[in-house]
Amino acid sequence: MPTPNLYDRIVGQRSSLETLMARLPGYRGYKDMTDRRASDRLIRDHVVQKLRGEMDHLVQVEKKLLASGDLSKAALTREGKMKFQTFIDKIATSAPGYSGFYDAKKVGPDELTKVYAFDAALLDYVDKFKGVIDALSGAIDAKQGIEKAAADLETLANEALSAYSLRDDIFTGLSQN
Numbered sequence: 001m002p003t004p005n006l007y008d009r010i011v012g013q014r015s016s017l018e019t020l021m022a023r024l025p026g027y028r029g030y031k032d033m034t035d036r037r038a039s040d041r042l043i044r045d046h047v048v049q050k051l052r053g054e055m056d057h058l059v060q061v062e063k064k065l066l067a068s069g070d071l072s073k074a075a076l077t078r079e080g081k082m083k084f085q086t087f088i089d090k091i092a093t094s095a096p097g098y099s100g101f102y103d104a105k106k107v108g109p110d111e112l113t114k115v116y117a118f119d120a121a122l123l124d125y126v127d128k129f130k131g132v133i134d135a136l137s138g139a140i141d142a143k144q145g146i147e148k149a150a151a152d153l154e155t156l157a158n159e160a161l162s163a164y165s166l167r168d169d170i171f172t173g174l175s176q177n
Contacts, residue, residue: 043119048092050126061137076150083157090164118167125160132156
């Protein structure tokens with residue numbers, strides 16, 4: 001049986017699992033990649049939840065448009081709404097932006113800075129869609145400017161889709177290196 005002094009020394013030097021795993025070759029990159037995937041998923045889930053709330057808002061505004069009695073304007077939001085839904089679906093269903101184990105080392109500080117900028121922009125789009133949908137609601141109430149407000153919704157949805165494609169391009173470029 002080991003002496004109590006030796007036992008105390010060994011137990012006292014016991015490191016955490018994280019410290020032990022960090023000493024294994026390749027584990028640190030794997031752990032960093034796993035953390036980035038989890039963060040990416042959390043951010044996108046949050047954005048999707050907020051955007052779905054704005055989609056619900058848009059549905060209510062469309063009901064108000066239909067209730068206004070001018071059925072000729074009922075189809076004005078169709079394209080913008082479809083593109084907005086596509087934007088939401090892309091964010092909700094795309095895989096986390098960090099691929100396989102050996103690709104972890106390819107995601108450097110420059111790429112991460114770009115990804116984080118795009119993630120911040122995703123949050124900004126929540127506010128932008130809210131503003132455009134509020135403007136559409138106001139135009140319906142005022143019975144003027146409805147066409148422009150509906151066009152603004154479609155323009156914003158196109159912009160949002162393009163921005164998300166640019167974010168994906170960061171990872172496409174990494175996978176080709």
